[in-house]
Amino acid sequence: MSFFDKLVVWSLPLIPKPVVGYFSRHYIAGPKLDDAIAVVKELNAHHAMATMDLLGEESMNKEEAEAAVVEYLHILRAIDEYQLDANLSVKPTQMGLNIDQEYCYQNIRRIVREAKKFNNFVRIDMEDHTTTSATIEMYLKLKQEFGNHVGTVIQAYLRRTSADINLLLKEKPNLRLCKGIYVEAREIAYKDMAIINENYKYNLEKLLSNRCYTGIATHDEKLVWQALMLIEKYGLKKDEYEFQMLLGVDEQLRKIIIDAGHRLRVYVPYGEQWYPYSTRRLKENPRMAGYVFKRIFGLS
Ligand SMILES: Cc1cc2nc3c(=O)[nH]c(=O)nc-3n(C[C@H](O)[C@H](O)[C@H](O)COP(=O)(O)OP(=O)(O)OC[C@H]3O[C@@H](n4cnc5c(N)ncnc54)[C@H](O)[C@@H]3O)c2cc1C
DSSP states (O other): OOHHHHHHHHHGGGSOHHHHHHHHTTTOOOSSHHHHHHHHHHHHHTTOEEEEEEOOOOOOSHHHHHHHHHHHHHHHHHHHHTTOSEEEEEOTTTTTTTTOHHHHHHHHHHHHHHHHHTTOOEEEOOOSGGGHHHHHHHHHHHHHHHGGGEEEEEETTBTTHHHHHHHHHTTOOOEEEEOOOSOOOTTTBOOOHHHHHHHHHHHHHHHHHTTOOEEEEOOOHHHHHHHHHHHHHTTOOGGGEEEEEETTSOHHHHHHHHHTTOOEEEEEEEOTTHHHHHHHHHHHOHHHHHHHHHHHTTOO
């Protein structure tokens, strides 16, 4: 962690909530579903698809998890009502994974079942390494029942990722490939960015060459370039992959990718829990805090 990033994290509690709110508005659609709908409409008008995420701290009890499930069912109805080009991203711990895996599975299943009715899609986000096996297990079980209406995420920084992808390949998975955002121990995750990037590229090639639908989730232009080369090498059609980016991050690169004719999906988080979520994530991942701070002060 650089000194600059540490400094940003130390100073976070000193920043007044409205100031955090003002600057996090680039990354978070707002507190209400209507805010997210407005952002998605705008993205769709600029030929970007969206994936909608309800922010929330880990659900500590069934009431919280239930409220999140109900909100996701509302989102599906809103997507249908407003004819949005959007799907859902859900977090297993918000669905109750830390309460009980079967309970969490049933909650995600309710959302995926509803998504299938609307001919929509649910991606199960990947959280820290303690959730990886359970998430993959739940995904495979849901995939058996709901086919292509569900997908999950694989993180290039995990040492286990290549083996996971080898096992998943025979299932023709629908995966988002990202670097990984959580702070993990060296035994669990690669720490060297050059290795993470090589691992990303290596595993992306495995997925694309096997024609597994992949969400290429990165703002790293070198990886975007490598992905473009792989797409060309394997002669992939536009509907065999998509690029994915976070709301508010490198909108210029987003436009370049879309203008070149590729599908691109923007991750749109919203919800009342924006403040605990933003500050917790910034503390968890000081590198992210550094990005945000640099953006605030026009340093990048
Ligand atoms: C659509 C999407 C979904 C994701 N889902 C998950 C998930 O389920 N699980 C998980 O662990 N991680 C997830 N991530 C986060 C991901 O793992 C990375 O931490 C994040 O995308 C940064 O990695 P990068 O590939 O962009 O490369 P980096 O090398 O980290 O970043 C490249 C450049 O992009 C810019 N940048 C990147 N991130 C930000 C940011 N947040 N704010 C401002 N600038 C930024 C910086 O300028 C940086 O120099 C997701 C990312 C995306 C795009």
